[in-house]
Amino acid sequence: MMRAIIFDFDGTLANTLPICFYAFQNVFKEFDNKDLSSEEIMGMFGPSETGIIRNNLSNPNKEEAIEYYYEKYSEHHKSLVESNPEILELLKSLKEQDIKIGIFTGKAKKSLDISLKALNMDGLFDVIITGDDVINPKPDSEGLLKALSFLEVNNSDAIYIGDSDADVIAGVQANVFTIGVQWLSEYQTSTFSEQPKLIITSVKELISSLKLVSNE
Incomplete structure (x- = not known):
């Protein structure tokens, strides 16, 4: 039953994949000056967004990067989802x-x-x-x-x-x-x-x- x-x-x-990709791309560009493809970001999936950023971002300002992620995620949610x-x-x-x-x-x-x-x-x-x-x-x-x-x-x-x-x-x-x-x-x-x-x-x-x- x-x-x-x-x-x-x-x-x-x-x-929500488009907004996830957008927010991650902004984070890695802003903090590591890296341009990541959607496929590269998807390859990081598994941990939560905070885990992905902590595990993959080179920049030491990880907490700031996490907050930036949420800012971008929220800011463009309506237009992308x-x-x-x-x-x-x-x-x-x-x-x-x-x-x-x-x-x-x-x-x-x-x-x-x-x-x-x-x-x-x-x-x-x-x-x-x-x-x-x-x-x-x-x-x-x-x-x-x-x-x-x-x-x-x-x-x-x-x-x-x-x-x-x-x-x-x-x-x-x-x-x-x-x-x-x-x-x-x-x-x-x-x-x-x-x-x-x-x-x-x-x-x-x-x-x-x-x-x-x-x-x-």
Whole structure:
């Protein structure tokens, strides 16, 4: 019986990859005088934004760089991230069906809060685990297991949905029914190294698949 669905955030619930790339590019240009491509930035993904900056920035003013990241992220969020009515409706529909919903993301809490407020998603989730809440970032399943423990839901009664290879690996390691999604205009992984149970390319397809999963 499906009791909970945990979602990744960037590239899954919102097309926030453009604002992430923009903010990181500004940080590395401002503090290290480096021009980084989106692919180079994506290669750093895993830790939260604060972890990425601390691990990869040469400039010693790391705390200042982190604040600059949040400044850029917030400043251009509205112009670079569009709200997705289909995804918002999906989340509200799951809540109405008494299915617990949560987020397990590598994002830092501060940037996630900015996005949730901007996209009218704040207050919707029963549990949120960010990159600030774990010792071991994705692809480790620590955060996913922590979310399920908080919800008091067994892994056999849960689904994890994400767009990246790290998401799928974390879900498989946690022995959770794992779905890879490629439904936004930008997502992180086109070919998964671990095979998810399903690969979904539209919200409508997910809704149909959830009916099948709940009947298993």
